[in-house]
Amino acid sequence: MSERIGWRYTVLVPAVLAVLSMIGPFSIDTPFPAFPEMGRDLDVDTGALQLIVTVYLGSFALMSVFHGPLSDAVGRRPVMLGGIAVYVLASLGCVVAASLPLLLVCRALQGLSAGGATIVSRTVIRDLFDGPQAQKLMSRVAIIFGLAPAVGPILGGALLQLGPWQLIFGFQAAMGVLLILSVLFLLPETHPRERRVPLRVGAVLGGLVEVGRVGAFHRLAWATALIFGAQFLYIGGAAIFVVDVLGEGELDFWKLFVPMIGSMMLGSWLCGRAAGRISARRLVSWGCTTSFAGGVVGVLVAALGAGDELPWAVLGVSLIALGNGITYPTLQLMLLDRFPTRRGAVVSLATFVALVLNAVTAVAVVPVIGGSALGFAVAALVGVGAGQLCWSWHVAVEDRDCAVSRDVGEREPVELL
Template sequence: MVSLPFIIALLSMIGPFSIDTPFPAFSLMAREFGVASTEMQLVVTVYMAAFAVMSIFHGPLSDAIGRRPVIVGACAVYALASVGAALSPNLAVLLVFRAIQGLSAGGSTIIARTLVRDLYDGEQAQRLMSQVSVIFSIAPALAPIIGGLLLQVGDWHLVFWFMAALGLFLIAAVCVMLPETHPVERRTPLRIADLLFGLAQVFRTPDFHRSAWAMTFAFGGQFLYIGGAAIFIGELLGQGELDYWKFFVPMVGCLMLGGVISGRLGRRVSSTTIVTWGLSFSAVASVVGVVIAMLAGPHLPWAVIGPSLIALGVGAAYPNQNLLILDLFPRRRGSVMSAATFTTLMFNAISAVTITPLVGGSVVTFALAASILVLLGLSFWVWHLHATRDRRPVG
């Protein structure tokens, strides 16, 4: 059990890892396929939209047949899709396999967080979720670095061959090291009507929507930079394929620090309070980011201060928000996590192809858009606190 947080974190990492790893290769792929950089944003959008759609089903399916079968099956499909992406002759074919990657990646990413709540309660769950979040946070920084290094020894196809190998490794890790955490007596019937009923029950709950949209908008302010990294780092900051670490390392470092702070505070502060503090900090940080962008322009290290500080607050709030949302429906935790993931990913997929091109002209417009999103997230959370003030706190 000592290595369990690491295994769970590896499973949860595959989602963000698959978004960021191809970023350094975007310019090479665009030239080979004869497309513009804005069209390459579809590589992000198609993956995330497919991830979001399938996320609705991964959780309920694991509630019905167990966590391990869903994770292993999803990783196998992911590995095959990565092989197809590596062999793609044009952008259209690549997008098909990116969609299949997205459809399968949630089988590990979504269920990994459900494993935490299956195994632990109270302070233990909060601490483990924070540990997983810290390890999970490495993915956005590590992925583009690995992508850039792979390009030094091969072409862009090697990036997707690496993803295929990752899928096979995760299958082996699950089969050898991960126990089944959802026993037969706790499973729900494997009926489409029942699965849809569970999801409908979640989606018609106001508490869920206020909480889920609070984190969706707050994380959306950070993800705006992640999803638009090829534009922000490559075009606005003028950095090369090996320079993505200059943005991702400080931002992810702050995200990890937020997770560490959350774990330490969890011993004496409620999850609700930590979420409030984290989102408030991110809101202030987003405004600071706008001011810095206006004064310093597209220059390092100033350009990364705003998004990094936003990540610090989000890193503290996110694991606690997951626990609070999971506790809304203890018997349908898979459905709850699927619904929350669907909400966040679908929004980010749409923003990657709509908001990012609109704000991609300068670091100031990036910062303004991020600030608006984070402030919206804080507003939804304040609304949730107001609506539930006369009830016992969730979680």
């Protein structure tokens, strides 16, 4: 199909998909700079405000299981449009929320709906393209997607200079309206009726079960989730790391996010450049090794007493992000290629794994390790080390299966004609 597709699909569509994929991470950290003002207005402390992140992530994870399978049944566009419409209403609810409980309800609705854009958009590239071209375009999407965690807190801080914290959620609502228009006028339906699965509860859940029963899915999904989870420690705990550990202010989140996300974007660019030149397996191995090296560097820097001093404080996580940028687009394609008829289901389940891990990290890990740079660094090293083990396990299983298949083939009798 890719030979018949023109510049609209190689330029406009990836740009729209990248912005759609940004809505999830963008919604996580844009409010970070407003935490002090929100705490005063709502009369709550920093620990309670952390629920703004946790509730959003938990809700996103809960609904993420269903967005992809629904898109396999009814098409990509309806799920994206419906999700963004609810997201706009939820964002407006955050604007008028006068108490923390009401704000958390609206944040939960944001999380439940944002996956319609973030998750389903990842399947569209693979619907349209395959091989090196798919890898190149997935890398382009990842580059723009990577901007969200960096732009979010910077934009949030800038909006605070123009008005109260409610302006941040008003901006999110306006962004949702623009995304609806982009999907309506620029994005085609890439999952035709003949490829769809029946819209029945059994068929939708059956797709998830089909994906979840395959060992390769778990090895690849957990490798992705654990390595990115090491980077997410710093994203989800940015309000603590930047303000409490580094001693910076509400306009200084860029000092963490710019080098970290810039490194991830560089890694995604390198991934795109390597398409068709370096094998997917070798590329992922290089990326995993880079992230692990970043984890080690982070621990060494913190142990030597420079973990709360810039720029050394962000050196380790920037290397982790560089490795993530190299591996993430390729691992996503590996997962999608395992289940060509269940692409929505595989993205949903992989996202669910990652989000549950991130939600647990935000609730249970960040409050424990957030008091020191060394705590952040050690937790990140554990994450990248576990992800590296999952990838090594996957490579070993594939090599074993190939060896067994080759051995069986050699022993098969030759049929005489």
